[in-house]
Amino acid sequence: MPRPRVLLACAAAAVLIAGCGGHIEVSTQNAALHHGAVLFNQRCSGCHTLDAANARGSKPAGQAKPGERTDGPNFNVRKENRDDVLFAIRNGGFSGSIMPANVVVGKDAQDVALFVERYAGRKGSSTSGGKSASGSGG
Numbered sequence: 001m002p003r004p005r006v007l008l009a010c011a012a013a014a015v016l017i018a019g020c021g022g023h024i025e026v027s028t029q030n031a032a033l034h035h036g037a038v039l040f041n042q043r044c045s046g047c048h049t050l051d052a053a054n055a056r057g058s059k060p061a062g063q064a065k066p067g068e069r070t071d072g073p074n075f076n077v078r079k080e081n082r083d084d085v086l087f088a089i090r091n092g093g094f095s096g097s098i099m100p101a102n103v104v105v106g107k108d109a110q111d112v113a114l115f116v117e118r119y120a121g122r123k124g125s126s127t128s129g130g131k132s133a134s135g136s137g138g
């Protein structure tokens with residue numbers, strides 16, 4: 001028995017507006033930093049949190065059970081320096097197991113690293129503070 005052909009009108013198809021990446025705090029005046037923030041928002045926000053790039057990928061604070069396997073460190077509270085970020089980008093995090101390597105490369109990687117160095121750790125709570133890193137020059 002032949003089935004009647006049913007036409008489903010997808011009149012209410014949702015249109016996603018590309019490029020609506022939320023609120024990025026970094027001023028466009030600093031092109032490299034802003035570029036880094038945009039890239040972070042696009043490439044890293046799935047697994048890392050950093051408010052300046054409107055990224056919410058880390059495990060929510062206070063969440064009791066373990067988050068997803070891909071939840072990376074929260075850069076609102078964790079300070080990073082540029083070399084470490086570049087290392088993590090090239091090698092896929094520090095453990096090399098979860099984070100994909102080379103999510104960004106070349107100048108893109110430089111910009112992301114610069115951005116993370118500047119903006120990570122700004123909301124650092126009392127955890128592991130007080131380390132005086134001011135070295136005495138030789």
Ligand code: HEC
Binds near residue numbers: 040070094095097
């Ligand atoms: C698929 C998820 C995922 C993506 C995408 C991702 N990361 Fe990660 N990242 C992780 C995880 C998980 C860790 C922690 C484990 C490790 O270090 O290997 C991590 C660790 C790091 C670390 C080391 C932090 C520390 O102090 O231990 C840095 C820096 C970092 N990521 C930066 C980035 C940047 C920048 C991007 C985007 C270019 C990015 N990550 C994209 C999952 C991700």
